[in-house]
Amino acid sequence: MHFAGALLEFFNAIKDSGDHQILIARYIEQFLDEKGGFRYLVHPIYDWKAAYAKWFSREYLQQENLSFHPELKLFEDTYFVGLSCQLAKDIHYIDSVVYSWLYNENSLVRQNGKSFEHQTALWAKENRLFLRVIREKQPENLKRDLENYVIDVYMRQRKFPPENLPDFYVAHLALLIEFSDVWSGYSEDLQAKVDSLRDVAGGQWQGVDTSGFQDFINNP
Structure with missing residues (x-):
């Protein structure tokens, strides 16, 4: 407290x-x-x-x-809190x-040079579980949330290279396949959103290279 x-x-x-x-x-x-x-x-x-x-x-x-x-x-907190807040009225x-x-230097998010930030495969898994609930309870927002995930995970894996790159791509592709019915792929609108995040002064993704975003989407 x-x-x-x-x-x-x-x-x-x-x-x-x-x-x-x-x-x-x-x-x-x-x-x-x-x-x-x-x-x-x-x-x-x-x-x-x-x-x-x-x-x-x-x-x-x-x-x-x-x-x-x-x-x-x-x-686990991102999953629980995120769903609770999004579904709440x-x-x-x-x-x-x-x-x-x-x-706390022994916290999971502090250990090994903050390797927590590089657990991108687990991030993809968390989002896959999150989107499953959104499909059931809030389907009108599924496409939006899926696109937000793709934008976020691109920026995340560029800034924090995945600890295990093959595991990340397996988890990421599994998510895209599961929600392929609402995934429309690359668009100039998505590119503009990524570029806007890159240009936010002091933002989490400031300066991240977004030139490979289209290739990231087209060749998962």
């Missing part, structure tokens, strides 16, 4: 505005800088990936049959920092 009264932020939100499917507040991340000292980053309030600083209605989770997937040991945001994500 970021401070002693952190839980009151959630209780007060319910008292003031009633029950909600999900409550989302802010969290702060502690990380090492280039000199080995600690620095801190307050994450955006509209975070649909990390499980930190969130409350979920048990009734809502049971109604939608949402849980952490037993096959995922990495990106009532999310209440609390503009207060309630949780501190403290640096």
Whole structure:
């Protein structure tokens, strides 16, 4: 907890505005800088990936049959939180920092030079499981989410070369085959979206080479 009264932020939100499917507040991340000292980053309030600083209605989770997937040991929070937020019709945001994500050098996301970032095959698997649920519960968004995955995974594997390239391509191709009924392949619109991400100053994918995007799609 970021401070002693952190839980009151959630209780007060319910008292003031009633029950909600999900409550989302802010969290702060502690990380090492280039000199080995600690620095801190307050994450955006509209975070649909990390499980930190969130409350979920048990009734809502049971109604939608949402849980952490037993096959995922990495990106398990991205799967669960992402689905829960996307399917929810009532999310209440609390503009207060309630949780501190403290640096732990033994964490899976810190070990071996952050090899976590290079587990692209597992990222493809997580997205395949995610899209299966979207096909069932929110089919109108399946094509959009599939295209977003392809754009994201291209940028990801360019910035963080996969730890096991053959495994990544097997997992990626399996996803494309499973959802081939809604996948329309390369388009200039997708290329424009990739290029726009590359050009966002300070963005996650700033400066990533997008010249190979068409070949990546046409020759998976």
